[in-house]
Amino acid sequence: MKTFARLLAATMLVTGLASAAEAKTLVYCSEGSPENFNPQINTTGTSLDAARPAFNQLVQFEPGTTNVVPALAEKWDISPDGTEITFHLRKGVKFHSTKTFTPTRDFNADDVIFSFERQWKADNPYHKVSGGAYDYFNDMGMPDLLKSIDKVDDYTVKFTLTRPEAPFLANLAMDFATIFSAEFADAMLKAGTPEQLDQVPVGTGPFSFVAYQKDSVIRFKAFPDYWDGAPKLDGLVFAITKDPTARWSKLQKGECQIMAYPNPSDLDAIGKDPNVNLLQQAGLNIGYLAFNVEKKPFDDKRVRLAMAHAIDKDTILKDVYLGAGQSAKNLIPPTIWSYNDKVVDYEYDPEKAKALLKEAGLEGGFETDLWWMPVQRPYNPNAKRVAEIIQADLAKLNIKANLVSYEWGEYRKRMQAGEHKMGQLGWTGDNGDPDNFFFLLSCEAARPGGQNLSKWCNKEFDDRLNKAKSLFDKAERTKLYEEMQVIQHDDYPMMPIAHSIVFEPTRKEVSGYKVSPLGRHEFTNVELK
Amino acid sequence: MLGFIVRRVLLVIPTFIAIAFLTFVAIRLVPGDPIEVRTGERGISPERLAQFRHELGLDQPVWKQFLDYLWQLAHGNFGTSTSTHAPVLTEFLTLFPATLELAICAMLFATILGIPAGVIAATRRGSFVDYTLMGAALTGFSMPIFWWGLLLVLFFSVNLGWTPVSGRIDLLYYFEPVTGFMLIDSWLSGEEGAFSSAVSHLILPTIVLGTIPLATIARMTRSAMLEILGEDYVRTARAKGLSPFRVVGLHALRNALIPVVTVIGLQVGALMAGAVLTEYIFSWPGIGSWLIESINRRDYPVLQGGILLVSGIVILINILVDLLYGVLNPRIRHAR
Numbered sequence: 001m002k003t004f005a006r007l008l009a010a011t012m013l014v015t016g017l018a019s020a021a022e023a024k025t026l027v028y029c030s031e032g033s034p035e036n037f038n039p040q041i042n043t044t045g046t047s048l049d050a051a052r053p054a055f056n057q058l059v060q061f062e063p064g065t066t067n068v069v070p071a072l073a074e075k076w077d078i079s080p081d082g083t084e085i086t087f088h089l090r091k092g093v094k095f096h097s098t099k100t101f102t103p104t105r106d107f108n109a110d111d112v113i114f115s116f117e118r119q120w121k122a123d124n125p126y127h128k129v130s131g132g133a134y135d136y137f138n139d140m141g142m143p144d145l146l147k148s149i150d151k152v153d154d155y156t157v158k159f160t161l162t163r164p165e166a167p168f169l170a171n172l173a174m175d176f177a178t179i180f181s182a183e184f185a186d187a188m189l190k191a192g193t194p195e196q197l198d199q200v201p202v203g204t205g206p207f208s209f210v211a212y213q214k215d216s217v218i219r220f221k222a223f224p225d226y227w228d229g230a231p232k233l234d235g236l237v238f239a240i241t242k243d244p245t246a247r248w249s250k251l252q253k254g255e256c257q258i259m260a261y262p263n264p265s266d267l268d269a270i271g272k273d274p275n276v277n278l279l280q281q282a283g284l285n286i287g288y289l290a291f292n293v294e295k296k297p298f299d300d301k302r303v304r305l306a307m308a309h310a311i312d313k314d315t316i317l318k319d320v321y322l323g324a325g326q327s328a329k330n331l332i333p334p335t336i337w338s339y340n341d342k343v344v345d346y347e348y349d350p351e352k353a354k355a356l357l358k359e360a361g362l363e364g365g366f367e368t369d370l371w372w373m374p375v376q377r378p379y380n381p382n383a384k385r386v387a388e389i390i391q392a393d394l395a396k397l398n399i400k401a402n403l404v405s406y407e408w409g410e411y412r413k414r415m416q417a418g419e420h421k422m423g424q425l426g427w428t429g430d431n432g433d434p435d436n437f438f439f440l441l442s443c444e445a446a447r448p449g450g451q452n453l454s455k456w457c458n459k460e461f462d463d464r465l466n467k468a469k470s471l472f473d474k475a476e477r478t479k480l481y482e483e484m485q486v487i488q489h490d491d492y493p494m495m496p497i498a499h500s501i502v503f504e505p506t507r508k509e510v511s512g513y514k515v516s517p518l519g520r521h522e523f524t525n526v527e528l529k
Numbered sequence: 530m531l532g533f534i535v536r537r538v539l540l541v542i543p544t545f546i547a548i549a550f551l552t553f554v555a556i557r558l559v560p561g562d563p564i565e566v567r568t569g570e571r572g573i574s575p576e577r578l579a580q581f582r583h584e585l586g587l588d589q590p591v592w593k594q595f596l597d598y599l600w601q602l603a604h605g606n607f608g609t610s611t612s613t614h615a616p617v618l619t620e621f622l623t624l625f626p627a628t629l630e631l632a633i634c635a636m637l638f639a640t641i642l643g644i645p646a647g648v649i650a651a652t653r654r655g656s657f658v659d660y661t662l663m664g665a666a667l668t669g670f671s672m673p674i675f676w677w678g679l680l681l682v683l684f685f686s687v688n689l690g691w692t693p694v695s696g697r698i699d700l701l702y703y704f705e706p707v708t709g710f711m712l713i714d715s716w717l718s719g720e721e722g723a724f725s726s727a728v729s730h731l732i733l734p735t736i737v738l739g740t741i742p743l744a745t746i747a748r749m750t751r752s753a754m755l756e757i758l759g760e761d762y763v764r765t766a767r768a769k770g771l772s773p774f775r776v777v778g779l780h781a782l783r784n785a786l787i788p789v790v791t792v793i794g795l796q797v798g799a800l801m802a803g804a805v806l807t808e809y810i811f812s813w814p815g816i817g818s819w820l821i822e823s824i825n826r827r828d829y830p831v832l833q834g835g836i837l838l839v840s841g842i843v844i845l846i847n848i849l850v851d852l853l854y855g856v857l858n859p860r861i862r863h864a865r
Contacts, residue, residue: 032822035613036614130614131611133581135567138577139571195614198614211703213814214623214624215624215812215815215818216697217700239700240814242812246682246695246810249682249687250695252687253687253693408561408566409560409565416572426570427570428569451572
C-alpha cells in the first residue's frame with residue numbers, strides 16, 4: 001500500500017510538473033523566408049515581419065491602428081519651429097542575450113545614434129555591411145531631412161531637421177528606424193563578424209531570437225525582461241509554408257494558429273470552418289487610374305468626370321478582385337486617420353457620361369491610350385483585365401482605348417515621364433500617415449519623372465498639403481486632409497478604383513490578435529486559450 | 530577503366546562551361562534585374578540605381594561579366610546571394626541535404642516497388658495483373674505532381690489526419706542539425722518520438738516525388754524483362770529444369786536490369802525537377818524552392834551557382850551509372 005501511495009504521489013508530481021511546463025507556443029504559418037533579420041536593410045513584408053518580434057523603435061504604432069505612441073522613447077518635445085525633436089528615452093530597457101553575447105548595460109542614447117548613423121553616414125563601419133542599401137531610410141527622404149542627431153545625455157537624444165515635417169514621427173515608428181544594440185555591434189565588429197548583426201536579431205523586443213532554419217522555421221521565446229511586461233505567450237514559432245493552400249491545411253489541422261495570406265479561392269471554406277475566425281480589413285493601399293491632365297482631352301475636367309460615370313467599378317471589383325477588394329472613393333484607405341467618409345463617389349451612369357462629353361464637345365468620342373501595369377499587386381491583381389473592362393465600358397461611348405504596357409521598370413519610368421494619357425498604377429503606404437499617400441498628387445511630384453502620374457498641380461490642394469506637413473497638431477492636419485479629399489474628388493485628376501481587403505484566418509483559441517492596417521503581423525499581445 | 534574515368538571527367542568541363550553560359554544568358558534575358566525587381570511603385574533614383582548596378586558589376590559588358598564569373602568559379606567561389614548576402618555555396622549546403630534525403634527516399638520507394646511490379650507484369654504478360662499494373666503505371670506517369678500532392682494532403686492529412694500536412698518534423702522538436710538529414714538527426718537527438726515524427730513527415734512527399742519514377746521503372750523493367758525472357762539462354766535455363774524463381778530472379782533479372790539502371794540514372798534529373806514542386810507543396814526546405822525564388826528575385830548568383838551545383842550532381846550520378854554498367858555487365862566492361 002505504501003508503495004502504491006508513493007507511486008501515486010510520484011505520478012501526481014510528474015503530471016503536475018508536466019502541466020506546469022506545458023508551454024504556450026503560438027505557431028504562425030508565414031509565407032516565406034526572410035532575407036535576413038535586419039529591418040534597416042530589408043524591404044519585403046516577409047522579412048520585416050520575421051525580425052519584428054525581437055525589436056522596438058523609439059515610437060510605435062498602436063496595435064491595430066496607425067496612431068503613433070511612445071515605445072523606447074517615453075515622451076518627446078517639439079521645438080516651436082518644428083525642426084527640433086527631443087526624445088526622452090525609457091530607462092531600464094534590457095537587450096536580449098545570445099550564446100556569445102551578454103549585454104553589460106541597458107538601452108541608451110548610444111544605441112539610437114548608432115542605429116541611425118549606420119544608415120546615414122558612409123563612414124560608419126557598418127554602412128557597407130550586407131549590401132549597404134538602406135532603401136526605406138532613403139525612400140522616406142531621411143538624408144535630406146536630417147540635419148543632425150545629438151546625444152544630449154544618456155537618456156536624451158535630439159533630432160534636428162532641415163524643415164518641420166509632421167510625418168517624421170510616423171517614419172520613426174517604421175521598421176527601418178529599429179534600434180539596435182551598439183554594444184552588440186561593437187562586439188561583432190571586434191570578432192570580425194559584422195554581418196552577424198544582420199543575421200542574429202539582438203534587440204529589446206518582446207521575444208528573443210532562438211534559431212532560424214532557412215525555408216523551414218524561425219523560433220523565438222518570450223523575453224521575461226521586456227520593458228512593457230513579458231508577453232503572455234511562452235514561445236513564438238514561424239512555420240515557413242510557401243503554398244497558401246498548405247498554410248490553410250495546417251491551420252485546419254491546428255498545426256498553426258494564425259496564417260498569412262490565404263488563397264482567395266479558399267476564403268469560402270475558411271469562413272465556414274467552426275474552429276476559425278476570418279478577420280478582415282482594408283489594406284493600406286490604393287489602385288487607381290490616372291488621367292494625364294497635361295494631355296488632351298483629359299485637361300478638361302468634364303472629360304475626367306465623364307470617365308467617373310462611364311467606368312463600372314462594381315464589375316471590376318467582382319471580376320478581378322474576386323471579393324478581395326473594396327471600392328475606393330478617396331486616395332487613402334479608410335483605415336488611415338483623416339479619411340473623409342462624407343465624400344460620395346460618382347455613380348456608374350453612362351447617360352451622365354454622355355452628357356458631360358457632349359458638353360465638352362466630344363459626343364462623337366475620341367481615341368486614347370490606356371496603360372496597364374505588368375505586375376500583380378494586392379491593390380490590382382490583374383491590371384490587364386481591368387484595362388479590358390474599362391476599354392469595353394468606354395467603347396459604349398465611342399471612345400477607342402488602346403491598351404499599352406511595358407516591362408515594369410520601363411512602365412514606371414514612362415508613366416512618371418508623363419507619356420501616357422490614361423494609365424493604371426497604385427500605391428502601398430509605408431507609415432500610415434496621410435501625407436504618405438497625398439504626396440502622390442503634390443505639385444512637386446507633378447514634374448517630369450515625379451510620382452504624380454496625373455501631372456496635376458492644384459494650388460488649393462498643394463497649399464493644404466504643405467501646410468499639413470508642417471503642423472504637428474493632428475486635429476488641424478485632419479481638417480486639411482479632409483478638405484483635400486473634397487478638392488480631389490471635385491477636380492478628379494485620377495479615379496480611385498480599389499483598396500485590397502486583407503484576410504487573416506486565426507484559430508478560435510487565439511485572442512488578442514489584431515489585423516494591422518499596415519499589413520504587419522504582430523504577436524506581442526496575443527494569448528492562447 | 531581509369532582512362533575511361535579520366536575521359537569522362539574531362540568531358541565534364543566543357544559541359545559545365547556550357548551550362549554556366551546558358552544560365553548566365555537566360556536569366557539576363559528575363560526583364561528586370563536584382564535592383565529593379567526590388568523597387569516598388571516609388572521607383573529608384575538613377576544615381577542609386579547606377580551605384581547598385583556598379584556594386585554588383587552589372588554595369589560591365591555581359592561578356593566581361595561572364596569571364597569574371599568563370600574566373601570566380603575557377604577559384605571555387607560561387608558568389609554571394611544578392612538578396613540574403615550569404616555565400617551561395619553555404620546556402621546550397623544548408624538546403625541540399627533536405628532535397629537529397631527526399632530524393633533518396635523517393636528513389637528507394639520507386640525502385641523497391643517498381644522493379645518487382647515490372648517483373649510480375651512481365652512474367653504474367655497479358656493477364657489481368659499485367660493490365661492492372663501497367664494501367665496504374667501509365668496513370669502514375671501522367672499524373673501532374675502538383676495536383677497529386679494536394680490530393681494526397683487533402684485526403685490523408687486533412688480528412689483522415691494520418692500524416693502531417695507539411696514540414697520535415699513536428700515543430701515541438703528542436704535540436705541543432707548535425708548531418709542535415711532529418712532521419713539521422715532526429716535519431717541522434719534521442720528525443721522521444723522525434724524519429725517517428727520525421728518518418729511520418731517523409732511519407733507523402735516520398736510518394737509524390739516517387740510516383741513518376743516508380744511508373745517509369747515499372748514499365749522499363751517489364752519491357753526489358755519481356756525481351757530477356759525470350760532469349761535463348763533463358764530457354765536453356767528453363768530446359769535445364771531450373772526453378773522459375775531462379776530463371777527469372779537470377780538469370781533474366783540481372784540482364785534486364787542494365788537498361789533499368791540507365792533509366793534510374795536518368796531519373797535523377799527528373800527527380801530534381803519534380804523536387805521543385807514537391808518541396809513547394811510540402812514546405813520542404815530544399816533547393817527546389819530556393820531556386821524558384823532566386824528567379825523571382827533575379828538573384829543571379831544563386832540561380833547560376835545553384836543550377837551549376839545541381840547539374841554537377843546529375844553529371845556525377847550519370848558517371849556512376851556508367852561505371853555501374855561495367856559491374857553489372859562484363860561485356861561492356863571488356864569493351865572499354
